Amino acid sequence: MKNNNSNTKLILLHPYIQKQGSSNKLWLLAFVSFFTIAFLLTLVYTRESTTGKPTAAGIIAVTGGGVGDAAPLPTTVVNTLLHYASKSNDSFHMSYSELKPISDVLRKCSSPCNFLVFGLTPETLLWKSLNHNGRTVFIEENRYYAAYFEEIHPEIDVFDVQYTTKMNETKELIASAKEQIQNECRPVQNLLFSDCKLGINDLPNHVYEVDWDVILIDGPRGNGPESPGRMQPIFTAGVLARSKKGGSLKTHVFVHDYYRDVEQMSGDEFLCRENMVERNDMLAHFMVERMEENSFQYCRNKNNSSSSTKASVS
DSSP states (O other): OHHHHHHHHHHHHHHHHHHHHHHHHHHHHHHHHHHHHHHHHHHHHHHHHHHTOOOHHHHHHHHTSSSOOOOOOOHHHHHHHHHHHHTOSOTTOOOHHHHHHHHHHHHHSOSSOEEEEESOOTTHHHHHHHTTTSEEEEEESOHHHHHHHHHHOTTSEEEEOOOOOOGGGHHHHHHHHHHTTTTTTOSSSOGGGOOOTTOOOOSOHHHHHSOOSEEEEOOSOOOSTTSOOSHHHHHHHHHHHHTOOSSOSEEEEEEESTTSHHHHHHHHHHTOGGGEEEEOSSEEEEEEEOOOTTOOOSOSSGGGSGGGOOOOOO
């Protein structure tokens, strides 16, 4: 009987031992799995951080999605950029007195700032840097140079445009625009659908939908009577500023090489002397205000018109 009892005890204890062993293995497996998953997640996160791939937190930080806008460039950095840009060996570069007003406006511009530039110039990379938190778009007349520049600087947004005007047609084009001021050449419109001779209507659609805060006209070159002058960019800038749907009420428009007849005549007619903030020999700064859709007059003061200007264009 003792032997039978001991056997019975062995039979009863045996399944208990098996069950306990299985439970320990399950706990061990769960423990190992947990740390394996934690290790893999840590590895993936580390790789994303080191390779610069965007994460949810990174996207929010860049776009300012409720966390806060990116900090502006420190004053020391801005002054350094302006200093070296103004000391460039390129004979066509802007002077410090020309760069500074544009830089000051960009620094005060609400973020993100929308900056439209006509012309690829020695200052192109500078404008992109100074508006590093905003959107900067360049319009260039030479499609091959535009493609080349965008290839070596993929961070730059460049669109080429085919200008259809000539400098020696300035007076006739201005007169035609004034005749069509209530139709194709009205000051408030979507130029994408316009046939005004001075309007640029072949840019990508989204360019016309943006409320531009700052516009700089430093192209096309305009270096001969048969070359395209800056009448089209000046007219287009005036219409874009007056046709804004949102953003700030006024648009800063800068015109470089304002000592030349074409720039002065077009600027006086479509940007208006009454809107001029400051001017030196080379750069004019206008602030053009948004207008109602049924507005049919560029300048409130008709004496600002270039009709009173005696400058001739050869």
